[in-house]
Amino acid sequence: MSTELSIHNDFDLSTFNTMGVSSKASHFIEISSVSELQKAVRFAQGKKLDILILGGGSNILFKNDFDGLVIYNALKGRDFLSDTELKIAAGENWHELVLFCVEHGLGGIENLSLIPGSVGAAPIQNIGAYGVELENVFLSLEAFIIDSGELKTFTKDECKFGYRESIFKKELKGKAVITSVTLRLSKDHNVNTSYKALSEKLAEKGISEPDIKDISDCVIEIRQSKLPDPKQIGNTGSFFKNPVISVQHFNQLKSEYPDLPSYPVTERQVKVPAGWLIDKAGWKGRKRGDAGVHTKQALVLVNHGNASGEEIWNLATEICLSIKEKFNISLVPEVNIIG
Numbered sequence: 029m030s031t032e033l034s035i036h037n038d039f040d041l042s043t044f045n046t047m048g049v050s051s052k053a054s055h056f057i058e059i060s061s062v063s064e065l066q067k068a069v070r071f072a073q074g075k076k077l078d079i080l081i082l083g084g085g086s087n088i089l090f091k092n093d094f095d096g097l098v099i100y101n102a103l104k105g106r107d108f109l110s111d112t113e114l115k116i117a118a119g120e121n122w123h124e125l126v127l128f129c130v131e132h133g134l135g136g137i138e139n140l141s142l143i144p145g146s147v148g149a150a151p152i153q154n155i156g157a158y159g160v161e162l163e164n165v166f167l168s169l170e171a172f173i174i175d176s177g178e179l180k181t182f183t184k185d186e187c188k189f190g191y192r193e194s195i196f197k198k199e200l201k202g203k204a205v206i207t208s209v210t211l212r213l214s215k216d217h218n219v220n221t222s223y224k225a226l227s228e229k230l231a232e233k234g235i236s237e238p239d240i241k242d243i244s245d246c247v248i249e250i251r252q253s254k255l256p257d258p259k260q261i262g263n264t265g266s267f268f269k270n271p272v273i274s275v276q277h278f279n280q281l282k283s284e285y286p287d288l289p290s291y292p293v294t295e296r297q298v299k300v301p302a303g304w305l306i307d308k309a310g311w312k313g314r315k316r317g318d319a320g321v322h323t324k325q326a327l328v329l330v331n332h333g334n335a336s337g338e339e340i341w342n343l344a345t346e347i348c349l350s351i352k353e354k355f356n357i358s359l360v361p362e363v364n365i366i367g
């Protein structure tokens with residue numbers, strides 16, 4: 029360990045990724061201030077090391093060991109810029125932020141309850157659930173640009189948000205470290221109950237005029253009943269994105285599979301649930317050693333104990349090939365694959 033910067037060598041990342049795979053970083057540092065971040069980046073540049081920013085490790089698969097510097101983001105703090113505008117440091121926990129907002133009567137992110145991970149990673153894939161995406165409440169973010177060393181503010185437009193997409197997964201992939209995110213929330217919020225599972229849960233509970241706390245509670249309940257808890261069984265949530273296909277392709281498939289669900293995207297394109305395709309292809313609950321497909325939700329790949337990142341990746345590849353063969357659809361991972 030270097031004294032000045034607390035850099036750890038051959039650092040075990042198995043508890044730093046929710047898939048729970050074993051992987052080692054040749055160099056690792058935890059940063060809790062922007063100046064520490066700057067020093068860490070300079071250290072990596074001096075030694076020509078690759079850099080990987082790590083938050084909660086809930087959307088990452090380490091296929092192998094990482095030869096480079098992992099910078100673990102522990103930037104903390106929340107600041108009210110006005111009654112409804114909140115600037116949050118990137119290392120804050122996302123779900124704790126949601127609970128804080130609900131407690132303070134600030135609406136807008138209650139549908140995003142219980143999504144694991146850090147605030148700083150939320151814009152990377154424009155996190156979304158139950159009819160709401162981060163971009164709905166997003167105002168701006170600050171990021172440290174690795175090459176130039178400058179701190180830059182990005183507006184919503186500049187982030188180029190899309191479905192599980194942003195500029196930080198494309199042009200700026202690996203080039204910017206998000207240090208804070210500013211959200212515009214609402215004290216007089218119209219709750220979003222458009223998502224079927226959510227409206228059904230509210231009806232089941234006899235709640236006809238839900239407030240943000242009702243929404244958050246229901247989302248938590250639904251998620252706990254459907255999704256595996258990474259503390260019990262390693263996983264990264266949805267492993268693949270829901271593919272977008274042409275209406276023509278969809279109509280062909282629909283004639284063969286009348287129960288194929290779809291969500292309109294444009295006049296010419298529809299989104300189909302990757303989980304449905306994987307289930308229909310017979311993968312739900314299947315295993316390859318300790319790498320498996322979850323028994324309740326086929327979109328979630330799980331680590332039954334000692335699966336390596338490579339074994340999980342091999343299973344994912346096998347699933348992709350089978351979906352391509354059966355439906356002529358190419359699945360794309362939502363998870364960030366490292367190595």
Ligand SMILES: Cc1cc2nc3c(=O)[nH]c(=O)nc-3n(C[C@H](O)[C@H](O)[C@H](O)COP(=O)(O)OP(=O)(O)OC[C@H]3O[C@@H](n4cnc5c(N)ncnc54)[C@H](O)[C@@H]3O)c2cc1C
Pocket residue numbers: 046080081082083084085086087088101118143144145146147148149150152153154155156157196204205206207255256257258263264265266364
């Ligand atoms: C059980 C479960 C359920 C989930 N449900 C959902 C869901 O409903 N909706 C959804 O959208 N996602 C969901 N996810 C995925 C995941 O929680 C989100 O993508 C989350 O935002 C990842 O945060 P993280 O801090 O763990 O990111 P990490 O996994 O640590 O990092 C993800 C990527 O972002 C980069 N990164 C992280 N922090 C920064 C930063 N500060 N600056 C620059 N780059 C950075 C990393 O290098 C990596 O490429 C789920 C995951 C699990 C395990």
